[in-house]
């Protein structure tokens with residue numbers, strides 16, 4: 001199965017990107033799973049307009065369409081998902097329809113991006129995604145990894161394997177012939 005991991009923070013020193021890299025690596029070591037990590041920061045979508053087919057639109061469309069499932073990893077910004085991420089996602093619509101999706105929300109604070117999860121949840125259902133009910137919430141992200149990049153936060157270490165198991169299960173069920 002092929003999973004697109006979409007990282008939604010626009011910051012150069014993004015903590016969400018580190019989380020996305022980690023989850024992508026963990027998915028890749030699973031038998032039968034491979035991922036492509038798409039960093040929206042690097043694609044730098046312009047503010048939405050009818051631009052015609054831009055390179056970045058072409059690239060992300062290809063990633064969305066070729067994926068059996070999409071894992072979105074993004075921070076909470078002012079109680080929602082980052083505006084830059086929503087702007088990039090607005091370039092597409094049919095690409096999301098009936099696509100298995102899951103979300104990991106990231107926060108430097110203690111609430112794991114709960115408000116961003118709610119905002120994403122509404123969006124994902126609106127565009128026709130099949131959303132995993134469980135969401136991986138990452139709190140206190142600045143102290144999540146040690147200097148070797150290993151997770152040192154107890155709740156994250158407990159929660160992420162189950163979250164990835166469930167997402168792979170969902171994709172398998174929905175893509176079975």
Ligand SMILES: Cc1cc2nc3c(=O)[nH]c(=O)nc-3n(C[C@H](O)[C@H](O)[C@H](O)COP(=O)(O)O)c2cc1C
Pocket residue numbers: 009010011013014015016017074075076077078079080106107108109110111112113141
């Ligand atoms: C513009 C902006 C708004 C933010 N709003 C929130 C917020 O509403 N809730 C929250 O828990 N953290 C908020 N944060 C802090 C993020 O949790 C923090 O930047 C964290 O590192 C994850 O984002 P990153 O991937 O951009 O690094 C905000 C950060 C920025 C830059």
